[in-house]
Amino acid sequence: MSSGPGAASRAGRRVTIHAVFRKVLVANRGEIAIRVIRACRDLGIVSVAVYSEADRHAPFTILADEAVEIGPAAPAESYLNAERIIAAAKATGAQAVHPGYGFLSENPSFARACAEAGLVFVGPSPDAMAAMGEKVPARARMLASGVPVVPGSDAVADAGEAARLAAGIGYPVLVKASAGGGGIGMRIARDQEELLRGFEASRSTAQRAFGNPTVYLEHYVEEPRHVEIQVLADAHGNVVHLGERECSIQRRHQKILEESPSPVVDAAIRARMGEAAVKAARAVGYVGAGTVEFIYSRGEFYFLEMNTRLQVEHPVTEAVYSVDLVAEQFRVAAGERLRLVQEQIIPAGHAIECRINAEDYEQGFLPSPGRVTGYHEPGGPGVRVDSSLTGPGVVSASYDPMIAKLIAWAASREEAIARMRRALLEYSITGIRTNIAFHLAVLDERDFRRGEYTTHFIEEHSGLGAAARGWEERRKRFDRLLRDPARVAAIAAGIVVSGEAVPAP
Numbered sequence: 001m002s003s004g005p006g007a008a009s010r011a012g013r014r015v016t017i018h019a020v021f022r023k024v025l026v027a028n029r030g031e032i033a034i035r036v037i038r039a040c041r042d043l044g045i046v047s048v049a050v051y052s053e054a055d056r057h058a059p060f061t062i063l064a065d066e067a068v069e070i071g072p073a074a075p076a077e078s079y080l081n082a083e084r085i086i087a088a089a090k091a092t093g094a095q096a097v098h099p100g101y102g103f104l105s106e107n108p109s110f111a112r113a114c115a116e117a118g119l120v121f122v123g124p125s126p127d128a129m130a131a132m133g134e135k136v137p138a139r140a141r142m143l144a145s146g147v148p149v150v151p152g153s154d155a156v157a158d159a160g161e162a163a164r165l166a167a168g169i170g171y172p173v174l175v176k177a178s179a180g181g182g183g184i185g186m187r188i189a190r191d192q193e194e195l196l197r198g199f200e201a202s203r204s205t206a207q208r209a210f211g212n213p214t215v216y217l218e219h220y221v222e223e224p225r226h227v228e229i230q231v232l233a234d235a236h237g238n239v240v241h242l243g244e245r246e247c248s249i250q251r252r253h254q255k256i257l258e259e260s261p262s263p264v265v266d267a268a269i270r271a272r273m274g275e276a277a278v279k280a281a282r283a284v285g286y287v288g289a290g291t292v293e294f295i296y297s298r299g300e301f302y303f304l305e306m307n308t309r310l311q312v313e314h315p316v317t318e319a320v321y322s323v324d325l326v327a328e329q330f331r332v333a334a335g336e337r338l339r340l341v342q343e344q345i346i347p348a349g350h351a352i353e354c355r356i357n358a359e360d361y362e363q364g365f366l367p368s369p370g371r372v373t374g375y376h377e378p379g380g381p382g383v384r385v386d387s388s389l390t391g392p393g394v395v396s397a398s399y400d401p402m403i404a405k406l407i408a409w410a411a412s413r414e415e416a417i418a419r420m421r422r423a424l425l426e427y428s429i430t431g432i433r434t435n436i437a438f439h440l441a442v443l444d445e446r447d448f449r450r451g452e453y454t455t456h457f458i459e460e461h462s463g464l465g466a467a468a469r470g471w472e473e474r475r476k477r478f479d480r481l482l483r484d485p486a487r488v489a490a491i492a493a494g495i496v497v498s499g500e501a502v503p504a505p
Contacts, residue, residue: 020334021045021096021120025089026064028100029079030388031404032310033060036098039326048092050085052078054398059390066092073398079103082110086117096120096333098326102400105309106133122333124288124308131284132306136178136216142303145283147276150295150302152218159199163192165217172220175199177206181305183253184209188220223454226250226304227262227296229277230317232328233286238338241274242321243347245291245313248455249442251365256435257442258313259352260320263413263451264296273301280306289314289329312355312405315384319351319409350416351409354424354439356387358401361438361468367401370394373431374479378423382409382416385427395432403429413451417443430479437475441467 023046026036033049037060040047049064054073061067068088071078078084080103089097097114099105099122108126115121123129132138136155143149153165155178166173166189175198177185185206189195199215207213226247233239246262247255265273277292280303291311293304314325323340332338360368372392377385387404388395395403406427408420424440441464447453458464 020330020336023048023092023094024096024098024122024330025050025085025092025094025119026060026100027079027085027097028103028105029055029058029060029399031386031402032100032102032312034063034388035386036100036326037063039324039330042324043327043330045330048088048094050079050088052398054394054396058393059388068092073396075103075398082107082113085110086113086119089114089119090117094119096122096330098122098329099309101309101312106307108133120333122288122329124284124286124290128284128286129308132308134178134212134214135176135305136214138305139216139303141283142280145279147280147283147303148301150218150221150304153216155214155216156199159196162195162199162217166192166195169217169219174218174220175202175215176218177202177210177212178214178216179206179210179212185215186253221295221297221302223297224248224456225262225264225296225453226255226293226455227265227273227301228291228293228307228311229273230311230314230325231277231281231286231290231292232325232332232338232340233281233288233290234332234338235287235335236337239278239281239286240338240340240342240345241277242317242323242340242345243270244273245311245316247293247313248453249448249457250455251458253455255313256355256357257353257439258316259350259413259416260316261347261350262296269299269301276301276303288332289325312402313353315386315405315407316351316353319384319407320347320349321345322348349409349411350413351407352416352420354406354420355402355435356404356406356427356429356439357435358395358403358432359435360433361435362465365435367397368433369397369401370432372403372429374428375430376426376428377404378406378426380419380422380426382419383407383423384409392431403434414449417449425475425478428475428478437468437471438464440471441465 024040025048026033037047047064049061049067050070051061052073070084097119104110108130111121112126139149151169156162172190175187185202187198187202202215203213227244229244230242244262244265245258245260247258249257280292289310291307294301295304358368359365371394375389375391384407408416408423410416410419421443424436427436442448
């Protein structure tokens with residue numbers, strides 16, 4: 001472990017706005033590290049970044065007050081190396097560790113190691129994390145707590161037992177890994193033959209990905225939508241929810257676009273889902289920010305899992321509910337009571353988030369890391385960009401391909417869609433392939449505009465690729481004008497809401 005750029009404090013004279021922690025280490029990278037560093041600065045907290053060799057010159061290392069190198073690019077030797085992260089925290093005098101999301105954020109052993117080192121882990125207790133970390137015991141706990149759960153099974157030992165259980169559950173069924181997430185190891189079986197053929201493949205995939213071959217069965221819900229509820233809880237027994245996020249626009253079971261509120265959730269359903277999410281959090285003695293995920297279909301919803309951390313898509317909730325979730329994490333971790341009261345938490349307007357990824361949508365969304373030669377962010381009313389870049393730089397092949405999150409808020413869903421289209425048109429990233437044009441195609445699809453979509457939206461709309469290619473052609477002039485951002489913004493303003501371009505100036 002060695003000192004790097006900014007290892008000497010850049011804090012200077014600092015006005016403490018809120019006495020939560022004096023110094024916090026951010027155990028992550030990229031845009032989420034920057035997001036947490038910004039919250040630290042708002043609260044008068046000194047921030048410490050840790051970085052790998054690949055991230056030596058990344059913006060988050062410069063924005064932090066201090067920065068410490070912790071190892072090579074490989075995550076196992078840097079961002080997943082708990083020993084080096086804790087050593088960096090102790091060496092810099094940090095009082096707490098914020099894990100962001102991904103990497104060690106849902107690792108009970110890391111949370112426990114932080115506590116043993118005298119550091120506050122900004123997140124739930126190791127026990128709460130472990131209780132929700134494996135889906136089979138989590139399902140049982142939710143059932144006992146009165147939270148609706150999809151009909152299914154406990155852990156299944158072999159294909160023969162799976163076939164017997166599936167007959168009682170009813171086809172189609174999902175074979176799912178108990179550990180992990182992201183759809184890894186998941187298989188749909190519409191009859192016994194498919195189940196027998198895919199069962200062992202699911203087990204072996206789960207073993208390779210998570211070191212745990214345990215799988216279970218769940219009834220496959222037709223026309224599924226992925227709707228999740230944001231919760232906040234303190235150590236004094238107070239738990240609130242901050243409404244729902246619609247996360248059904250996915251590729252390979254991974255989200256690329258989220259919105260809040262959901263187009264299909266009304267106030268009555270929101271109250272029911274929120275109450276179920278609060279029950280789920282109370283059932284494990286949860287403290288901090290967390291997300292309870294549900295499968296929603298035709299007016300009914302069922303518990304899927306709980307993410308015991310901050311979510312990638314948290315900005316849409318922040319926009320609609322006017323709350324800084326990271327600041328609330330810090331306050332709760334410091335032992336404060338929640339300042340939010342459920343009756344006063346009311347949604348206002350509509351927000352959409354597009355994940356801007358370095359990926360090639362024409363090649364099955366394969367990652368396309370590399371050097372970004374030109375970079376221009378959109379702006380204007382209601383637009384927020386949480387990015388790992390501040391200009392030209394490198395998107396490393398060693399990490400997730402997400403470059404940034406683009407968030408648009410407006411008074412109504414229709415206005416939010418129009419505002420997001422405008423922002424996407426202004427967003428220029430050259431040198432690598434991105435999914436910006438694909439997002440434009442999604443926004444223009446009639447079913448999306450109507451809010452009539454499920455988690456199968458992308459696979460059911462085969463024309464999205466061709467529509468995205470059309471948007472790529474329209475956007476070329478924006479990329480050519482990257483050196484003149486004012487002209488880029490002016491041209492974007494000339495695009496009519498229907499998506500038809502006006503002649504270039």
